[in-house]
Amino acid sequence: MPEGITVAALYVAPGTRLPMRAHASVTVERGRGIVGDRYHGARHRQVSVQSHTALHEAAELFGAPIPPELTRRNITVSAGVVPREPGALIRLGPVLLEVVRVAAPCKLLDDTIGRGAQEALRRRGGSICRVLEGGQLSVGDPVDLMVVAAVA
Numbered sequence: 001m002p003e004g005i006t007v008a009a010l011y012v013a014p015g016t017r018l019p020m021r022a023h024a025s026v027t028v029e030r031g032r033g034i035v036g037d038r039y040h041g042a043r044h045r046q047v048s049v050q051s052h053t054a055l056h057e058a059a060e061l062f063g064a065p066i067p068p069e070l071t072r073r074n075i076t077v078s079a080g081v082v083p084r085e086p087g088a089l090i091r092l093g094p095v096l097l098e099v100v101r102v103a104a105p106c107k108l109l110d111d112t113i114g115r116g117a118q119e120a121l122r123r124r125g126g127s128i129c130r131v132l133e134g135g136q137l138s139v140g141d142p143v144d145l146m147v148v149a150a151v152a
Helices: 052-062 108-112 117-121
Strands: 007-012 021-023 025-029 047-051 075-077 089-092 095-102 127-133 135-138 143-147
Touching: 007 025, 007 135, 047 052, 052 075, 052 117, 089 127, 108 117
Parallel strands: 047 075
Antiparallel strands: 007 021, 007 075, 025 135, 047 127, 089 095, 089 143, 095 127
């Protein structure tokens, strides 16, 4: 596991278009997602993950900082490249996620962050995942973006 990558931030929005709220800890349920989040209970879109590394790259293109909570992603990791390939596994503390698809940035980002944010985040928006193993996830938990072991 790459040393030092951690959960940097956790965000939850109870409904569509409602502001993302930062949390120090969240409960992640297997096959359901983050308790209290708008996607809790969805079949495939249960949790979204992004990286500070990608946000910094996007900010350089955009020409201004991109606040993680305005991207509408649930989990921001401190560094690294979030896997984009369907089936890739990500370990965050006790939680195991499976990548379902790339998290494509939407037009709403141009409205909330500024014109050009959607384009700057293209290919840098993180991934949409389903929860294979749940648990209590906290800011500071270790992250492994390259889990290769098969799930039992």
